Structures are given as structure tokens and as C-alpha cells.
Amino acid sequence: MRVYKFLDAKYGMKSLAEKRLKISTIEDLNDPFELLPFGMADKTIRMALSSARSTWAATHGMLCFSSDWSDPVIWAHYSDKHRGVCLGFEIPDVYGTKVSYIDDRLPLPDRPQLGDATAWVFL
Numbered sequence: 001m002r003v004y005k006f007l008d009a010k011y012g013m014k015s016l017a018e019k020r021l022k023i024s025t026i027e028d029l030n031d032p033f034e035l036l037p038f039g040m041a042d043k044t045i046r047m048a049l050s051s052a053r054s055t056w057a058a059t060h061g062m063l064c065f066s067s068d069w070s071d072p073v074i075w076a077h078y079s080d081k082h083r084g085v086c087l088g089f090e091i092p093d094v095y096g097t098k099v100s101y102i103d104d105r106l107p108l109p110d111r112p113q114l115g116d117a118t119a120w121v122f123l
Contacts, residue, residue, distance in 0.1 A: 001096050003065035005087045006078035012085030024064065026057030030077075039105040065089070065096070 015021055035053055040046035066074055075082045
């Protein structure tokens with residue numbers, strides 16, 4: 001699959017020169033609700049999920065790509081207001097996971113299974 005990475009000019013040139021990309025830490029993501037997919041109206045649940053996210057974030061990061069290089073909004077947000085660069089990569093399908101955005105938060109499962117994608121929240 002073809003994927004694209006948007007960078008500002010400084011880090012885009014650095015990435016090209018060093019032939020590597022920086023993995024974003026979870027705490028440095030621009031969306032404070034990233035990786036918090038569950039309803040958090042209850043304060044106790046909200047605190048527990050935020051704590052679990054912080055614990056997980058201490059040892060994990062993300063490398064995010066786009067499937068489209070031509071969207072002007074993406075250029076504005078992730079490429080220094082259209083002044084940066086967009087790098088294209090061909091990666092095996094097994095290494096990419098397409099993100100699906102939904103309008104409402106998911107209900108918190110009563111008992112997540114160990115192999116469940118949501119189980120990391122409780123580790």
C-alpha cells in the first residue's frame with residue numbers, strides 16, 4: 001500500500017538526510033483524546049482510562065501516515081501550513097492499519113478479552 005508522511009520543511013529535510021522518521025510519543029499527539037475511544041462521562045472511568053493511557057504511552061509510540069497526499073487540510077495541519085514536504089512510502093499491507101473514525105465513543109466493555117484490541121487500556 002502507498003502511504004504518505006507530512007512533515008514541516010526542517011524535519012522533512014532532516015528525515016531525508018538521515019533516512020529515518022521520528023516516532024511520535026503518545027503524549028505529544030495533537031489530539032488529547034487520541035487512544036481514548038470509550039465514553040468517559042463517569043469521572044472514575046475517565047481517570048482510570050487516562051491513567052492507563054499514560055502508562056501505555058511511557059513505552060509506546062506511533063508513526064502515522066495518510067492515504068492521500070492531495071488534501072489541502074492535511075497539508076495545512078501536518079505540513080507547516082503548506083510549507084513542508086510530503087514523503088511517499090510503499091509498505092506491505094500487513095504493516096498498516098487504516099483508522100476508521102466514528103461519531104460517538106464506544107461503550108466500555110465489561111470484561112475485555114486479552115486478545116481484544118481494547119485490552120491494552122486495562123494493562
